[in-house]
Amino acid sequence: MxxxxxxxxxxxxxxxxxxxxxxxxxxxxxxxxxxxxxxxxxxxxxxxxxxxxxxxxxxxxxxxxxxxxxxxxxxxxxxxTPLAATPVKQAPDDHRGHRITLLIANVLTPNRNAEGLLRQIHAHQPDVILTLESDEWWGEQLNRSLEDKWRYCVRVPLDNLYGMHLFSTLPLEEVEVKWLIQHDVPSIHGWLRLPDNSRIRLHAMHPRPPAPGESEESLWRDAELLLVGQEIRDSHEPTLLAGDLNDVAWSRTTRLFCHVSGMLDPRRGRGMFSTFHAGYPIIRWPLDHIFISSHFTLNRIQRLEAFGSDHFPILASFTHSPAHAAENDEPQASADERREAEATVEEGRQRGDGEAHG
Structure with a gap:
């Protein structure tokens, strides 16, 4: 038997x-x-x-x-895993260049333990804070605690699980809130101005997942991510992309995004840093991501403490060092991968009802 x-x-x-x-x-x-x-x-x-x-x-x-x-x-x-190579090089302690630290947290809209997150934000003092699923209530708690130091902010409070708030100590420039593929799913795009007067392109995203009650298919998620990936590829600018992408690091879509955009995953060769589900260790995988262009080296990356959400926050610190871009192993897309990405984006444009429609 x-x-x-x-x-x-x-x-x-x-x-x-x-x-x-x-x-x-x-x-x-x-x-x-x-x-x-x-x-x-x-x-x-x-x-x-x-x-x-x-x-x-x-x-x-x-x-x-x-x-x-x-x-x-x-x-x-x-x-x-630590058994693999690290395409993003570690920044040496004496490395010159501006360091930028990001904290991402999917707060889970009905969660009301704002203090648990705010305590960690003030302890780590990141330059940029991105919250996801943050509604009006969350926006009020964040504003009250953060607006004095993190003076530059973008608020997109929604009660449909796709609200976003972005706070920064660095000036935010040319910021746009876009509804790329679907009319009710926002993303934030802009520039961060560094103290040396250089600029970094920033994309903040939380595409709709393929899941019961959300979407029967992954097209909306895939098309939004690949559309932004194509923009990154064409810009050749120092770029950070952060958010809950509702996809794992090793999926075909995420790998395709990296190849098409040339973006790097700082977790490779270091660990999974799984952020979901915070309440169930046996079903935990990396859904929250920070991707970087080759203009950066990594100082540290860590998963922070649970605060009542179904996601852990994640914190990462990078050094902006364009002169060392050649040291990182930038991925390249094959002709077939480019065609696949273009077809997915085009289908998303045609079937979606967002700004990229048609």
Whole structure:
């Protein structure tokens, strides 16, 4: 009976490992991009259990299937472990250049523990603060505590889970709130003016996820991210992109975004820094991201304490050092990847009702 049960588990693991290879955008297909660490761990546990306790002659097929599943899943998540190379170089202690620190927090709209987040903001003193899912109530709490020091701000309070607030000690210039693919999902785009008078392009995003009750497909998320990625590619400016992208670091869409835009993930070679779900360690993956252009080196990145939201805040500090851009390993898109991105963006434009429509 044990062998049969473990054999069924092995077959199910093979199936869910193959599902993400299907080129469909349905949420139940793309959702299997997320729990790769969990699936790999379950495969190893099932295979080991069958090896130690199983007795059926065919159990070796089941064990082999579990090993194959674990290998495939680990292949995807390996770059986000200390075993992999770090395409974003570490900034030396004596490195010259302006340091910029960002804090991102998806606050979870009904969460009312603003003090838990504000305490961490004041402790770490980031230059830029981005909150997501922040409504009018959250905006009031943030303004009351932050507006004296973080004088530059953009407020987009919404009660549909897509509100955003951006606070900065650095001057914000040419800021635009855009509704790129869907009319009710905003993003913030602008420039940060550094003390040396140079400027950094900043994009803040929170696209709609493919999930029950949100969207049946991933098109809206994918098209919005890739549209901004194309803009980044064409600008060649020092750029930061931050937000809850409702996608994991190792998904096809996120990898495609990095290749198309040339942006780098500072977590690669350092860890996953999983931010969701804060309440359930067994189902936790990296949904909140900070991507950088090759003009930056990394000082530090860390996940902060839970404060009642279903997301942990994440904090990252970078040094703006354009002269060292060649030291970072900037990704490049193939011709096929560029065509795929263009097709996705065009479909999002045509089917969406945002500013990019048509």
């Amino acid at each position: 044990l062998d049969i049960g473990l054999g069924i588990v092995a077959a199910a693991l093979v199936l869910v490992t193959l599902v993400p290879f299907v080129p469909l955008r349905y949420w139940w297909v793309r959702g299997f991009d997320f729990p790769r660490l969990q699936l790999a761990s379950l495969a190893l546990l099932a295979g080991l259990t069958q090896w130690l306790l199983g007795s059926a002659e065919w159990r070796w097929w089941s064990i082999a299937a579990c090993v194959a599943v674990a290998a495939v899943q680990f292949m995807y998540i390996l770059p986000w």
